[in-house]
Amino acid sequence: MSAEILLSVSGLHKAFGGLIAVNQMQFDVHKGEILGLLGPNGSGKTTVMNLISGALPPNEGKVVLAGRDITSLPAHTISHAGIARTFQLVRILPDLDCIENIEAGLAFRPGPLWGDAAKLAARALLDRIGLADHAHTPAGDLTYIDQKRLELGRALALQPKLLLLDEWLAGLNPSELQEGIALVRKLKSEGLTIIMVEHVMDAIRSLCDRCVVMNTGTKIADGTPETVLADPEVIRAYLGDAHA
Template identity: 85%
Template sequence: MTSHVLLSISGLHKAFGGLIAVNQMQFDICEGEIIGLLGPNGSGKTTVINLISGALSPNDGKVVLDGKDITNLPAHKISHAGIARTFQLVRILPDLDCIENIEAGLAYRTKPLWGHDAHTAAYELLERIGLEKHAHTPAGDLTYIDQKRLELGRALALQPKLLLLDEWLAGLNPSELQDGITLVRKLKHEGLTIIMVEHVMDAIRSLCDRCVVMNAGAKIADGSPDAVLSDGEVIRAYLGDSHA
């Protein structure tokens, strides 16, 4: 039985003036898979996330979600098609409490929720991400890990088929990191499909089914974490020729 391809990107190309940020990028991700999108700083990973989510439009290439071509759709239509994301710099509504932050997300999904239904669904989502004790805490007063949890909760409020995590585990201390890994693993067990841009190799090894590695805008490897992380070209990209 073949796995269902949820997202397929092909020939994806993005240049900013003379700088080619993404060069003929292509990969597929199957339903329920977690893919790590890896590469040294400046390799084009976040640009790929921006192209998939609609924050940027490609110069060339295609993005197909669940058989539907979503290339060049505006970001809100891509969100309604089933893609949600987090950002490198946490985006929350700091003056609202946690439950209000989630309710704001619920108001923007394909079938919006309001009033009592939204309040109930928001509390259930806070339980899912481990923030129910902070339902009425202003988001700006949360710890860094809990702000990240809240941003993740707002993404989950959109009921995505595909979740894009852009360095979601960055900046966490060792115990917070384990909590974060546990939460992402839980989402995987719930059947969510995830693309993670990540530099934390412990997380990559423990969470990812596959890794796609970029360097200078192009894909240089695609395979299991162990195979990819021991690949000579990948080691050269990260550490230079003397280590390969």
């Protein structure tokens, strides 16, 4: 794994009134790795993703992507800088077909594509995510996993350096889960750097190079999946004192 740092988060802090959602968060993501962002529900994981992607501004702290300070920049500027994401609830354009959904993403990337060039690129992306046979299927008619594939494809259309996956594997049946894991692994093999918020332990163990674990807004562990999942403080955060 390359030692080059692609993303550096330091002193990141976000409060909503009296509730501290993210408390002095700090971690680095190395180029080409998959970092798992773990923690029980309500621990602040999605807020961290929102702070990195520009959906929310931090109260304090810094986010640096490939040496560029992107803290508090607008979301579209951060997207152009090289960060794309998926969401917990799938966001697609249900009345458009799959190729049109991908073309919508291609229109907003740096160096946007239109017309025949966009159609060609969209077809290549659909093939990359396993939807080549559904180019003209309305997005709203797809199965759940294929809607997730489509949302992922639209994120990839932005040509990200860093992909944020927010529980992308949630809600899949066992065979779909294996398909999803294989697709994420393929993206990593293509050189993409990924942060994934995830609860599916099979996926975490098989995909993540490193994990950062949060509890009540604070980082409580940082290391390999094997190390952090055996950490008594992590077990306590997930399962309660009786299991630690």
